[in-house]
Amino acid sequence: MTVDQKITQMNVWHLQLPVNARRDHGIGSVEHVVDIVVVGLVAEGGETGYGEASSWSVFTGSAEASFAALDRYIRPLVVGRTIGERAAIMKDAAYAVAHCTEAKAALETALLDLQGRIASMPVWALLGGKCRETIPLSCSIADPDWETDIKLMERLREDGVRIIKLKTGFKGHAYDMMRLDYLRTHYPEFQIRVDYNQGLHHDDAIKCVQEVATFEPDFIEQPVKAHLRSLMARIRDSIDVPLLADESIFGPEDMQTAIAMGLSDGVSIKIMKTGGLTRAQTVARMAHSVGMSAYGGDMFEAGLAHLAGTHMIAATPEITLGCEFYQASYFLVEDILESPFEVRDGQVIVPQTPGLGIKPDLDKVAKYTLSFSNGK
């Protein structure tokens, strides 16, 4: 029986992947490289399932912490267990190491990929079945050099992408207003979202957000620090544009607080924040139950994590605002998958083949490896 197969080996890689541009966000910048952790689980029949932890030290945590969580604290809970024990393994992992949500997302991804490959089922089928074949893609506009972003806008237009998220709050309010005006004038066919990544000071937040709201973006995301929850609720009340929470809501526990406080109109759901795909589905259902909208966010990810998010959204009808899985196509110098993460006419294509649908290319993984452990 498929589900009785034991997991015999766990491999963990810490990779640094070169990127082609700089990204400025309200909480910090990324340039030169992004750090990710890849985990591979081998079953006794020889099949391997893979998952990715995409950490950002200023947001979720560090890649070093993800690596240690998997290698030291989670490994003993996994090796020797059977594939059919996914829920029990995830429950044990939740309590074996605090936080480290990216490591837990990587673990659940690898367990699902492994089970899907052995059972010849896509991961979305293991998450309840699919509700969509494609997901609208949003690309972030976040380069400190505006000319570089305009070149990216031209490429996106040519590629058929029609949603962008303008990253704001890193270079002053006047700069944000100038860029919004420019985008509305020169790129009228694009849907625009705005994301501050906590970048506004609490003294100025309401005034700045109200002025940005005059451009009528689809939503304005996380203008202030994650812990300023009552201010989030006040900002929400002060504008007609929907307010989205990102850094304020990691998992279902935060979602419960957000609902009780009336913190926002919607939530950016990321498997790296929730600690897995099934917990991401839980957040989406909690949001839906109170009339909050849900968006498929991501971290600075490679294609492997994009695939996990894609399968999760494909199986989660409550996530209606598209996704931002743009890094594999528009930010990484080279992705790590065997074949490209598929985006066509501005839509992410949901894979139909077993597991995640595409495996990492182990030569590329080796090329970018900083450290590796198989537990021996």
Ligand SMILES: [Mg+2]
């Ligand atoms: Mg965000």
